[in-house]
Amino acid sequence: MQALAGEILAIVGPSGAGKSSFLRLLNRLDEPTSGTVLLESQDYRSITPPELRRRVGMVMQTAYLFPGTIAANIAFGPHQRGKMLAPAQIEGLLERVGLPGLADRDVSNLSGGEAQRVALARTLANEPEVLLLDEPTSALDEASVRDIEELILGIVRERRMTCLIITHNRAQAERLAGRTMVMQAGRLARIGATEQVLHAG
Template identity: 55%
Template sequence: MPVPMLACSQLGRVLPPPASRFLLADVSLELARGEVIAVVGPSGSGKSTLLRLLNRLDEPTNGTVLLNGTDVRTLPPRELRRRVGIVMQRAYLFPGTVAENVIFGPRQHGRMIPSTEIDDLLTHVGLSGFATRDVLTLSGGEAQRVAIMRALVNNPEVLLLDEPTSALDDAARLGVQSLLESLIRERHLTCVWVTHSIEQARVMADKVLALESGRVSAYGSAAEVLRA
């Protein structure tokens, strides 16, 4: 049997005193390379908490996360976050130009990217000629495209998506969703996609994990879970 690209077992997080309440409990899942799982559920159900545990932005209270068979706790944080990229609901870009944002990750690892390659990468996400643009001049959809390319330029093995289209208007949302769909298929990316949209889950995902009050209420193929 091939090793899953991403797997977690009995994953959970409990806040320490004085809060002393659990945010997530007993989440287990497996994803093969190239699979996309949609994580759905109401606000406060634990969706974003799960993403933060998968790349150790928060530490789990219990359970394990394996990246291609390796316990993520054995990986240096910088290596882990290169291999497990994340795109947030809003594009948190650094002050400066689009190009400076795109090359930030590789530069941290001592890898330089020539300007011609940056131009090619930006053209690939519909931002031809944007390299020298100040990020403060970008629209919401343009900024999210930069955030996506900033994550992908590190060649991650897994991409975490925390409602990446929910803060956009209808036209930008459809454009970014279509871009992500093509990039995921082209790069054979393994993705965990948090979404409030059942239709988006139906279109994008191979599997669905439904959370309610921090616990799994359903897990299986997209067709099976969404039909239920």
């Protein structure tokens, strides 16, 4: 299976099918027992885990933010690599995710949708090539879902990123993804154009 730059690939399947485990394998939160994952034609086991996770960013179902300000959260990843983000860079990321002027707000005062936007901005601060999204809208109200979807679409197009998104919402897969893969019992059952895969008999 190959995912392309600028592509959004949806991952669907029943609970327990292995969707989240698959994403965790892709940035080595879990280690594969067999097979090979290539990032830009390079075996990803030859890349250090910190560098891999910078290049392959992941946003979870629930936004796990560190206590403190939004700015501190966004600056965390680059700081780990010895890179300091200027306030203007942090503000630029916040503007991109629709939260301008909130750098100094404490993360404890965010709604679910705002927290997911901060989690996305924090991931983007690392300038990843690949974005892994594990049901990023499942805990949000419908209006926030559509807002986050538009945000994902815009960012993937702008940055020509590869994006894999787990979703239980087939309509969401149709709105976002050109291709969809179906997982069953820990295996790839089928993959293809979203409309064809989701409406297969």
